[in-house]
Amino acid sequence: MTPQSDSNTNHGIESRPDRMPESIPYHIGIIMDGNGRWAQARGLPRLAGHRAGVDNIRRILEQCVRRGVKVLTIYAFSTENWQRPPDEVSGLMRLLGLTIQRQLDDLHRNGVRILHSGRMEGIHKELQKQIVRALQITQHNDRIILNVAFNYGGRAELVDAVRRIIQDGIAPEALSEELLSSYMYVGGLPDPDLIIRTGGEWRLSNFLIWQAAYAEYYTTPTYWPDFDERELDRALDEYSQRERRFGRVPKP
Ligand code: IPE
Ligand code: IPE
Ligand code: MG
Numbered sequence: 001m002t003p004q005s006d007s008n009t010n011h012g013i014e015s016r017p018d019r020m021p022e023s024i025p026y027h028i029g030i031i032m033d034g035n036g037r038w039a040q041a042r043g044l045p046r047l048a049g050h051r052a053g054v055d056n057i058r059r060i061l062e063q064c065v066r067r068g069v070k071v072l073t074i075y076a077f078s079t080e081n082w083q084r085p086p087d088e089v090s091g092l093m094r095l096l097g098l099t100i101q102r103q104l105d106d107l108h109r110n111g112v113r114i115l116h117s118g119r120m121e122g123i124h125k126e127l128q129k130q131i132v133r134a135l136q137i138t139q140h141n142d143r144i145i146l147n148v149a150f151n152y153g154g155r156a157e158l159v160d161a162v163r164r165i166i167q168d169g170i171a172p173e174a175l176s177e178e179l180l181s182s183y184m185y186v187g188g189l190p191d192p193d194l195i196i197r198t199g200g201e202w203r204l205s206n207f208l209i210w211q212a213a214y215a216e217y218y219t220t221p222t223y224w225p226d227f228d229e230r231e232l233d234r235a236l237d238e239y240s241q242r243e244r245r246f247g248r249v250p251k252p
Helices: 035-040 046-067 086-109 125-137 154-167 177-182 229-241
Strands: 027-031 071-078 112-117 144-152 194-197 216-219
Touching: 035 046, 046 071, 046 086, 046 144, 046 229, 071 086, 086 112, 086 125, 112 125, 144 154, 154 177, 194 229, 216 229
Parallel strands: 027 071, 027 194, 071 144, 112 144, 194 216
Antiparallel strands: none
């Protein structure tokens, strides 16, 4: 959620240019799964896997920049993840705070704009402040958008959107798909073209259920901390060979 999130707005996000090469996804969403199993396989505590997972974000973000991807949404903590053991939950919260502390300046210098998709309620006040600060400091950067889905659930997002629509007194006949889209946590963000899930599962786990209605899906058994530049290129290769028909007949 952005600092101005009390009303729907496009957050000054550029719309997707028409001349964007179709073979490169403009927006990629990644379900960064497999941190726990990566750690367990090494006899390490699960949190060591989460730390390795955080370290991996940077290398994939940089590869996205090199490949011309403009938006990367990463699923970092779901509304369902509160059901994990308290130690793991507090470890994950601490990890986000530490990551902002350590990496914000460098991300900012490198032109990364940070956005947040998710509920602020439930997040510790101090961490909320750190998140808002990261959004504010980076708000004019335009090299790439890193949208962090934290305390995020697709169903919660829809509920929150409908609540705000009702609060704004929108008439039923004024409701459209475009309007509902603009009420998502980050209104104005183009829908994801490609959803990647690491860790081998074939499910969405409540990630971008509205926005990814027509995304291409890619899963790999590789655990997130091991998902490197080559793995990303493999996903991009596969994406470039997909034919996106959006309900139409195949191109002749
Ligand atoms: C994903 O890794 C990261 C978060 C959900 C925070 P997991 O922690 O789910 O790793 P596995 O699936 O147990 O291996
Ligand atoms: C999805 O992974 C959430 C994140 C990556 C943050 P989970 O590991 O929580 O998903 P499930 O429980 O296997 O569906
Ligand atoms: Mg998992």
